[in-house]
Amino acid sequence: MSLNRALIFLGPPGAGKGTQSKRLAAVLGVPHLSTGDMLRDAVVRGSELGRMAAPMMERGELVPDAIVMGMVEERIALRDCAGGFIFDGFPRTIPQAEHLDRILARLGYGKPLVVEFHVSAETLLRRVAGRWTCSVGGETYNVYERPPRVAGICDNDGGKLIQRADDRAEIVRERMAAYERQTKPLADYYRDHGVLEVIDGTAPVEDVHRELLGIVRRTDDKRDGHL
Numbered sequence: 001m002s003l004n005r006a007l008i009f010l011g012p013p014g015a016g017k018g019t020q021s022k023r024l025a026a027v028l029g030v031p032h033l034s035t036g037d038m039l040r041d042a043v044v045r046g047s048e049l050g051r052m053a054a055p056m057m058e059r060g061e062l063v064p065d066a067i068v069m070g071m072v073e074e075r076i077a078l079r080d081c082a083g084g085f086i087f088d089g090f091p092r093t094i095p096q097a098e099h100l101d102r103i104l105a106r107l108g109y110g111k112p113l114v115v116e117f118h119v120s121a122e123t124l125l126r127r128v129a130g131r132w133t134c135s136v137g138g139e140t141y142n143v144y145e146r147p148p149r150v151a152g153i154c155d156n157d158g159g160k161l162i163q164r165a166d167d168r169a170e171i172v173r174e175r176m177a178a179y180e181r182q183t184k185p186l187a188d189y190y191r192d193h194g195v196l197e198v199i200d201g202t203a204p205v206e207d208v209h210r211e212l213l214g215i216v217r218r219t220d221d222k223r224d225g226h227l
């Protein structure tokens, strides 16, 4: 089975995109590309865009879209992307998606495959806001799905369980609202272009993985049929 195109995952934080994209990249033998990695890569390779971006990144500034898109194009033009690649957390906006479509067409990749992870707000809150971390060994628990034997205490080493700032309910709600504002329009954009697939992100990791493989296979067959 081959990917031979860009695979884009959409979904709110905590939907399982990171886990699934790494796993699928390994199984399909394609690169897994996050924006941060692509930027750092361009800096390391010392490309012209990398040299422009390096001082901005050092100062912690946001790198402008024009530079980011140029780096994406440089990265996916490399030989290891010839069999396809998976984007993690990219594109984030409609202008980026439109620009990416032009780059993909120019490099001969055709349309991307886009998979949206559907997870209800309650499930996300349970998954993320229910997470407590051991202050000693770093083990994670979930007060709803995998609670410790004694509330607030680690089963393994008796360490105190703490909630990371990122995992607090109000922060999770904020992130979800930001996701709705920014990423929902992206899903609509890709649906209008006929390349959006939706999967149930609440299913067990193994089931989601199998379903993703099924989607890649099915949509690949469909493309062959059009050749």
Ligand SMILES: [Zn+2]
Pocket: 134, 135, 136, 137, 138, 139, 154, 155, 156, 157, 158, 159
């Ligand atoms: Zn512990």
